[in-house]
Amino acid sequence: MSKQGKTRTIEExxxxxxxxxxxxxxxxEMKKLVESSGVEVAFKEVDVVTTGTFGAMCSSGAVINLxxxxxxxxxxxxxxxxxxxxxxxxxxxxxxxxxxxxxxQPYEYGGGHVIEDLxxxxxxxxxxxxxxxxxxxxxxxxxxxxxxDLNQFxxxxxxxxxxxxxxxxxxxxxxxxTYMSKLLPRLHNATFSGxxxxxxxxxxxxxxxxxxxxxxxxxxxxxxxxGEGTQxxxxxxxxxxxxxxxxxxMSPEFLQGASFxxxxxxxxxGLGVPIPILNEGLAKKTAIRDTEIFTDIVDYSVxxxxxxxxxxxxxxxxxxxxxxxxxxxxxxxxLSSIKMAKRVAATLKSWIDEGTFTLTSPLERxxxxxxxxxxxxTEEIPFVVSVMHPAVTCTEDEAIRAIxxxxxxxxxxxxxxxxxxxKLRGIVTSWDITRAMAExxxxxxxxxxxxxxxxxxxxxxxxxxxxxAQHNISALPVIDIERRVLGIITAEDVSKLLGx
Amino acid sequence: xxxxxIRFNEEKVSEPIAAQIIIxxxxxxAILSAHINSKGGEILAEVPDEMQGKVVQAFRxxxxxxxVPKLIEVDSDKCFSxxxxxxxxxxxxxxxxxxxxxxxxxxxxxxxxxxxxxDACPARAIKSVKTNGGNGSQNNKDKKT
Numbered sequence: 001m002s003k004q005g006k007t008r009t010i011e012e013x014x015x016x017x018x019x020x021x022x023x024x025x026x027x028x029e030m031k032k033l034v035e036s037s038g039v040e041v042a043f044k045e046v047d048v049v050t051t052g053t054f055g056a057m058c059s060s061g062a063v064i065n066l067x068x069x070x071x072x073x074x075x076x077x078x079x080x081x082x083x084x085x086x087x088x089x090x091x092x093x094x095x096x097x098x099x100x101x102x103x104x105q106p107y108e109y110g111g112g113h114v115i116e117d118l119x120x121x122x123x124x125x126x127x128x129x130x131x132x133x134x135x136x137x138x139x140x141x142x143x144x145x146x147x148x149d150l151n152q153f154x155x156x157x158x159x160x161x162x163x164x165x166x167x168x169x170x171x172x173x174x175x176x177x178t179y180m181s182k183l184l185p186r187l188h189n190a191t192f193s194g195x196x197x198x199x200x201x202x203x204x205x206x207x208x209x210x211x212x213x214x215x216x217x218x219x220x221x222x223x224x225x226x227g228e229g230t231q232x233x234x235x236x237x238x239x240x241x242x243x244x245x246x247x248x249x250m251s252p253e254f255l256q257g258a259s260f261x262x263x264x265x266x267x268x269x270g271l272g273v274p275i276p277i278l279n280e281g282l283a284k285k286t287a288i289r290d291t292e293i294f295t296d297i298v299d300y301s302v303x304x305x306x307x308x309x310x311x312x313x314x315x316x317x318x319x320x321x322x323x324x325x326x327x328x329x330x331x332x333x334x335l336s337s338i339k340m341a342k343r344v345a346a347t348l349k350s351w352i353d354e355g356t357f358t359l360t361s362p363l364e365r366x367x368x369x370x371x372x373x374x375x376x377x378t379e380e381i382p383f384v385v386s387v388m389h390p391a392v393t394c395t396e397d398e399a400i401r402a403i404x405x406x407x408x409x410x411x412x413x414x415x416x417x418x419x420x421x422x423k424l425r426g427i428v429t430s431w432d433i434t435r436a437m438a439e440x441x442x443x444x445x446x447x448x449x450x451x452x453x454x455x456x457x458x459x460x461x462x463x464x465x466x467x468x469a470q471h472n473i474s475a476l477p478v479i480d481i482e483r484r485v486l487g488i489i490t491a492e493d494v495s496k497l498l499g500x
Numbered sequence: 501x502x503x504x505x506i507r508f509n510e511e512k513v514s515e516p517i518a519a520q521i522i523i524x525x526x527x528x529x530a531i532l533s534a535h536i537n538s539k540g541g542e543i544l545a546e547v548p549d550e551m552q553g554k555v556v557q558a559f560r561x562x563x564x565x566x567x568v569p570k571l572i573e574v575d576s577d578k579c580f581s582x583x584x585x586x587x588x589x590x591x592x593x594x595x596x597x598x599x600x601x602x603x604x605x606x607x608x609x610x611x612x613x614x615x616x617x618x619d620a621c622p623a624r625a626i627k628s629v630k631t632n633g634g635n636g637s638q639n640n641k642d643k644k645t
Contacts, residue, residue, distance in 0.1 A: 184616075189587040261619040330587075331587035334582060334583040338600040
C-alpha cells in the first residue's frame with residue numbers, strides 16, 4: 001500500500017493478482033465484512049470486489065462479418081434463422097439486434113436467440129438479397145453458418161447494466177403484457193428488474209473506477225466498457241454502460257435469448273465489473289445494501305412517457321417478495337435473475353483468484369453529468385383530457401322517466417350512473433330507454449349496463465378511440481383510479497378532433 | 501389428498517354428475533378450479549387418496565373423462581431463475597429457494613386449469629400439460645377413438 005496505507009493503485013493490485021496474493025470478495029461477501037469488521041478493516045484486507053447482474057437488456061446485439069461470397073454480394077437485406085438483421089455498413093457486415101423478431105415465430109424467437117444459438121456453436125441459416133452492382137454482382141445468397149465461419153463476432157451492446165430500474169404495476173382492469181412482463185389487473189402483482197446491491201454501478205456510484213477501457217465480465221468471457229450507455233442518467237442513479245466483447249469466447253449460460261409475450265424478444269446478459277478498492281471511500285461504497293437503494297413503483301397501464309407513480313420502494317422490500325402499493329399488499333417478483341447475478345460475481349472472482357483476469361484503469365471515466373432528455377416532438381397528439389366534457393349523471397334510485405327527460409333536456413345520448421361518492425356504477429343510453437319503453441321495463445337496474453368500458457384522462461385519444469371501435473360503442477366515461485367519474489368522451493368528439 | 505381433472509363434454513355438462521357422486525360416495529371433494537359453460541368444461545378437484553380410485557371409476561361410468569393430471573412441466577435446463585413467475589402464481593406454488601433458485605411445488609400447482617405463469621416465462625421453460633395419457637387413464641384414451 002502506498003501513501004501511508006491510505007490508497008492503493010491498480011498496478012499494485014495487478015502485481016498481487018499475478019503472485020496469487022490478491023484478496024478478492026464478491027459484493028455479497030464485502031457487505032458482510034464491512035458490517036462485521038468496519039470500513040477500515042475491509043479496506044486493509046480487500047483489493048477487489050466483484051459485482052454482477054443478469055437481466056433482460058434489450059439494447060444488445062452483435063456485429064458479425066461473414067467474409068465474401070463468390071461472386072461477391074453487397075447485402076441489402078439479410079435474415080438469420082428468419083430474423084431480419086441490419087446491414088449498417090459495407091458488403092458483408094451485419095448487426096444482429098436482440099429485439100428483432102423472427103418472421104415465422106414472432107415474439108418467440110428473435111435476435112437474442114440467434115446470438116445465443118451462435119454462441120452455443122449451433123448452425124444458423126443465412127438468407128440475403130442485394131440489388132447487384134458492377135463490383136458486387138450477386139443478388140442473393142443462402143447458406144448455413146456457425147460462429148467458427150465468422151471473421152468477427154462481437155457483442156456490441158449500446159445500453160446494458162441499468163444501475164437500478166422501475167418496479168412495474170398495472171392499475172387497469174385488464175392484463176397488460178410489457179417489457180416488464182405480465183402485469184395482472186388491479187395491482188395484482190408487481191415486477192422489478194436489477195440486482196440492487198450486487199449491481200456494478202451501484203457499488204461505484206461516482207464511477208471512480210469505471211469508464212472506457214475497463215475490463216469486465218461479459219456473457220461469460222472478458223469484455224470491455226467502451227463508454228457510457230445510451231440514456232445514461234447518472235444524476236438520478238440511472239447510469240448505464242456501453243460494452244463490447246468477443247462473443248466467440250462467450251457462453252450460452254450467460255447470454256440467453258428471451259421471449260416476452262406481446263412485447264417481443266430480448267436477450268439476458270450476464271455482466272460483472274471488478275471494483276478495485278483503491279481507497280477507503282470505495283470500501284464504504286461497495287458496502288451499500290438493498291435497504292439503501294430505492295426505486296419508483298410505476299403504473300404501466302398508463303400509456304404515457306411519464307407514467308404515474310405509487311411512491312418508492314427499496315430493493316430490500318422488492319426482494320422480500322411483497323410490497324405495499326396504495327395500502328394494499330402486492331406480491332412482487334424479479335425479472336432479472338439474482339441467482340445468475342451471484343454466479344457472475346463468483347465467476348469473475350474465481351478468474352481474478354486464478355490470475356487469468358487483471359484489472360485495467362479506464363482511459364476516460366463514465367460521465368457523471370449527462371442528462372437523459374425526452375424526444376423533441378414537432379407535433380402534439382391529443383389526449384382524452386383534451387376532449388373530455390362533464391358527464392350527465394343519474395343515481396340508481398332514479399325513475400326511468402326522469403332519466404328520459406334528462407336525455408332530452410341535456411340533449412345527450414349517454415347518462416352515467418353514479419353512486420353517492422360520484423363513483424361509476426353503470427351507463428344508460430337513449431337506446432336503453434327506448435328499449436325499456438318497448439319492453440315495459442320500469443327499473444333502471446333492468447336496463448343499465450354494469451360492465452362499463454372506460455377511459456383515463458391521460459390516455460392518448462387514439463387509444464380510447466380504438467377501444468370504442470373494438471367494443472362497438474359510442475362513448476366512454478372518463479374515470480380516475482378510484483373509479484370516480486371525471487367526465488365523458490363520445491365518438492362525435494373524437495371524430496371532430498381526429499377527423500374520422 | 502390426490503388431484504383429479506374432470507372433463508365434461510357438451511352432452512354431459514348439464515347433468516349434476518359431480519353432485520351425485522359427492523352424495524353417493526360421501527366424498528369430501530374440494531374443487532380447486534372450475535371452468536364450465538354450456539359447451540362443456542373442466543373441474544380440478546382434490547379427493548382423499550383412499551377414495552381416488554372409486555371416484556375416478558364413478559365419473560367414468562357416467563361417461564365423464566377423468567385424468568390424474570400431470571400439471572406442468574418445467575425445463576430446468578432452460579430456466580435461469582429470473583423469478584417472473586413467482587408473484588403471478590395464485591396458489592404460491594412457485595417460490596425462490598435460499599440460493600434464489602426458482603422452485604415449483606407440483607402438489608400445490610393448479611396446472612392447465614390455471615397456466616398464468618406459462619406465457620410470462622421469458623425462457624419459455626414452463627409448459628402446461630393439457631392432456632395426459634399416463635396414470636391409469638386408459639379409459640380416457642379409449643373414449644377418444
